[in-house]
Amino acid sequence: MSISGDAFGGEHSAAPGDGAKHTAFQPLQHTAFQALEHTAFLKGLLKPFKGKGELVEFGHTCSQLTDSLVELAIQRVLAQAGRYPFTLLPVRLTRQSTGAGTVFLRWSRVDRSKMGVDLWVELIRNERTSINLVPDLYALELQRIVINMQISLTHSISRQAFLKRWLASYKEGASMLNERFTVVIDGQPFSKPFQTEDQFAKGWKSVLETAYGRTHATCCCPGKGERKLAIKRRETTDDFHQARFAGTGPEHANECHFTRQHLSAQGCRAMSRAWSRGYSSTVAANSAMRVSQPGRK
Numbered sequence: 001m002s003i004s005g006d007a008f009g010g011e012h013s014a015a016p017g018d019g020a021k022h023t024a025f026q027p028l029q030h031t032a033f034q035a036l037e038h039t040a041f042l043k044g045l046l047k048p049f050k051g052k053g054e055l056v057e058f059g060h061t062c063s064q065l066t067d068s069l070v071e072l073a074i075q076r077v078l079a080q081a082g083r084y085p086f087t088l089l090p091v092r093l094t095r096q097s098t099g100a101g102t103v104f105l106r107w108s109r110v111d112r113s114k115m116g117v118d119l120w121v122e123l124i125r126n127e128r129t130s131i132n133l134v135p136d137l138y139a140l141e142l143q144r145i146v147i148n149m150q151i152s153l154t155h156s157i158s159r160q161a162f163l164k165r166w167l168a169s170y171k172e173g174a175s176m177l178n179e180r181f182t183v184v185i186d187g188q189p190f191s192k193p194f195q196t197e198d199q200f201a202k203g204w205k206s207v208l209e210t211a212y213g214r215t216h217a218t219c220c221c222p223g224k225g226e227r228k229l230a231i232k233r234r235e236t237t238d239d240f241h242q243a244r245f246a247g248t249g250p251e252h253a254n255e256c257h258f259t260r261q262h263l264s265a266q267g268c269r270a271m272s273r274a275w276s277r278g279y280s281s282t283v284a285a286n287s288a289m290r291v292s293q294p295g296r297k
Helices: 030-034 051-081 117-125 134-176 192-196 198-211 265-291
Strands: 091-097 103-109 183-185 188-190 217-219 228-233 240-244
Touching (some): 030 051, 051 091, 051 134, 091 117, 192 198
Antiparallel strands (some): 183 188, 217 228
C-alpha cells in the first residue's frame, strides 16, 4: 500500500516544540466535562460516610462517572483519531478492554501485533512523519494520558467503595451465622452472656475445667438431634473451649456457632476476589451498553 498525503513525506525528524498548531485533533475542552456527573462526586469527598447508604451511593456515582469518561474517550477522542490523516499512519489509537472491567486508549499497530506508547515514540521520531502532523500527535498523546488517568482513578475508587460495602455486609452476615446459644452441662444451663462476657470468664472457665474429660455439653440451639459438644483443652494454654462432635454439624441450626467453622482469612480473600471479578464483569457490561447508545446523556 502506498502512503501519501500529509501524514508522510517530511524530510526530517519531527519534534513537538517546533511551534506548529494542531488542526487535525482538537483536545477536549472544559465544556466536554460539564455534562458529567462530577458535582456530587467532589462534594464532601473527604468527609466520613454516615451509614451504608452513603458509601453505596458514592460507589454508584464513581461508577457512573467512569462510564461517562469511557464514553467521552471513545466518542470524542478515539473518533477523531480514527479519521484522516491519522488513518494513513502505521500506528493507530485503539480501545482496549481490560480484565478489570473498563476501557483504556492505547497505541497499536494496524495489525495489532504490538501495543504501547513506544509505538507513538517511534512514530514521532520517524523521519517519514510529516512535521505538520507532529503537534496533533503530541496533543493526542497528552489527551490519551489524561483521559486514561481519569478513567483509572474513578474506576479504582468505585471498586474500593463497592468492595468495602460488600465486606461489611459479609461480616454482618457472618456474625448472624455465628450465634451462640445456651448450653447444658450436667443438667445445668449456661447462657450466652455467661459464656462470652468478660465478667463471667473465670466462672465459665471453672465450669469447663470441671467437666473436662468427664462429661460433654449439649447445645440448645433450635436444631435437631443430640447436638453434643466436646469440651477440649487448648494445647498451648490452660484455656478450655467447646467443639461439636465430628459429623454433627447438620444437627445444629444454621445460625449456630457450631454449624460450621468461620471462613479463614484466606477464604475471605478468595471470596473477595471472586466478587470483584463478578463486579468487574458488571461494570464492563454497563460500559458497553453506554457506549452503544451515542445519544445517551
